[in-house]
Amino acid sequence: MTNESRKRKVRGSQIRSSRGDKKQGRSQSRDDKEIERLERQNGARRQESSAHIDEGFVPEEQSFVETESVNRVETRMERWLDVGRPTHLIGPTGCGKTSLAMHVARERDRPVVWINGDAELTTSDLVGEYAEKERISERDQFIHNVVKSKDIIRDRWVDNPLTLAVQEGATLVYNEFSRTKPVANNVLLSVFEEGVLELPGKRGKSRYVDVHPEFRTILTSNSVEYAGVHEPQDALLDRLIGIYMDFYDLDTEIEIVRAHVDGSTGTNVEDIVQVLRELRERLDITVGTRAAIMAAEGATTVDTVDQAVLTDVCTDVLASKVAQRSDVRELREEIESAIDDMEVGLS
Ligand SMILES: Nc1ncnc2c1ncn2[C@@H]1O[C@H](COP(=O)(O)OP(=O)(O)OP(=O)(O)O)[C@@H](O)[C@H]1O
Structure with a gap:
């Protein structure tokens, strides 16, 4: 067998085949067996369960x-x-x-x-890594006045x-x-x-x-x-x-918002969801279902949601997505105009 053919590889790792390597392999497996014996003796094998x-x-x-x-x-x-x-x-x-x-x-x-x-x-x-040191110890007092002790310290994989x-x-x-x-x-x-x-x-x-x-x-x-x-x-x-996936349909979003908001909102959840869906179409920022849930939460804090309150609530919910003060002004105007155009039946 040529040296080259001895260097066959399996899944990128070289198969050990030289005499020196074989010897090293034998002593490695002796070490492994010894560690396994000590582990059994100490009850130390820790299962990652x-x-x-x-x-x-x-x-x-x-x-x-x-x-x-x-x-x-x-x-x-x-x-x-x-x-x-x-x-x-x-x-x-x-x-x-x-x-x-x-x-x-x-x-x-x-x-x-x-x-x-x-x-x-x-x-x-x-996947994990060697993160801890593990000590496996043996104390042997088979002959009462002779103490034989052995410690193996090795890296432990987590x-x-x-x-x-x-x-x-x-x-x-x-x-x-x-x-x-x-x-x-x-x-x-x-x-x-x-x-x-x-x-x-x-x-x-x-x-x-x-x-x-x-x-x-x-x-x-x-x-x-x-x-x-x-x-x-x-x-x-x-x-x-x-x-x-895209945003869910109107009825699903209304149900989701209802499921998340405790207590009654000062207006219909339907109205809030509809306004937020309209803003989703009009604005460049992403208006997710989470925004509708937050707006509805805001609406639970007042008895009646009028146009001014709904505008404030929607602006606050979406403002963190725009960078500049001037953008917030534009955002508020867009929200006002959406609420106007939709003529939602605010209470
Ligand atoms: N089917 C559902 N039932 C109840 N609540 C839902 C449902 N789908 C979405 N939600 C709620 O809508 C909000 C947004 O949903 P979720 O966090 O799953 O979205 P996402 O697409 O993973 O968002 P992100 O990309 O920001 O992580 C959350 O408050 C979530 O609880």
């Missing part, structure tokens, strides 16, 4: 409204999750992506793991959310995944394609984790940021089902 999944941060589900249009998108998502395809929800800010993703994930009756995309997120944040989700067959909700730099998301490629998660940085035989058959992924991204921040690599997008 599904219990850890529940410790992660998962947003609580608020009252989820299901109407025909919500159910339609839900059914489309479930179809693709049923056949094991990662599903990517794309839509404008505040149209309901996260709520729907969490709802569908919870309906699957598997653990839910939540990751929030972020420019600072690294592959280690997703799994992060993606690894836990893959192992436990969880439903991973990766919110705003396109905010993460594409290179950090590369680990997802082999998860989706080969059903294997590689743990970069991990040493030894457990570097590869088989993906649990029940593991599923729902990704969300904002349609504006999606094109703008870190454009995800085509190879990853190629493996995703894309479902574009």
Whole structure:
């Protein structure tokens, strides 16, 4: 066998085959066995179990409204999750992506793991890293006046959310995944394609984790940021089902706002939602369902909502999206004119 043929590679890692390497391999495996024996003796093998999944941060589900249009998108998502395809929800800010993703994930009756995309997120944040030192000790007093002691100190690997989700067959909700730099998301490629998660940085035989058959992924991204921040690599997008969402219809938005607002508003929720939907058409800024919920909350603080109050409430809800004082003036004028034109029946 030539030297070259000895350097065969499997999944990018060289197969060890020289005599020196073999010797090193034998002593390595002796070390491994010794560590395993000590671990058993100390009862120290720590399992990264599904219990850890529940410790992660998962947003609580608020009252989820299901109407025909919500159910339609839900059914489309479930179809693709049923056949094991990662599903990517794309839509404008505040149209309901996260709520729907969490709802569908919870309906699957598997653990839910939540990751929030972020420019600072690294592959280690997703898969795990050597984060702690672990000491395994043995005290042997087989002969009563001779104490034999042995300590092994080694790095301990700590799994992060993606690894836990893959192992436990969880439903991973990766919110705003396109905010993460594409290179950090590369680990997802082999998860989706080969059903294997590689743990970069991990040493030894457990570097590869088989993906649990029940593991599923729902990704969300904002349609504006999606094109703008870190454009995800085509190879990853190629493996995703894309479902574009828009704002829900009027009746659904009214139901959503009603479900979120405690107490009576000083006017009809319908009027508030209609004004906000009109502003969505007229303004350059994105006016999401969240804005309608906030406006309705503002309306609960007064007994009667007249035109001036509704104008103030809508201006306050939307002003953080405009940069300049002059823009706020324009915003207020636009809101006044929308309320005038719509002739909403304010109480
Ligand atoms: N089906 C629903 N039932 C109840 N509330 C909903 C529903 N859909 C959306 N909402 C509410 O509307 C608001 C916006 O929804 P959500 O946060 O899911 O939107 P998003 O598209 O993920 O927004 P962002 O892009 O800003 O993260 C939230 O307050 C959410 O609770």
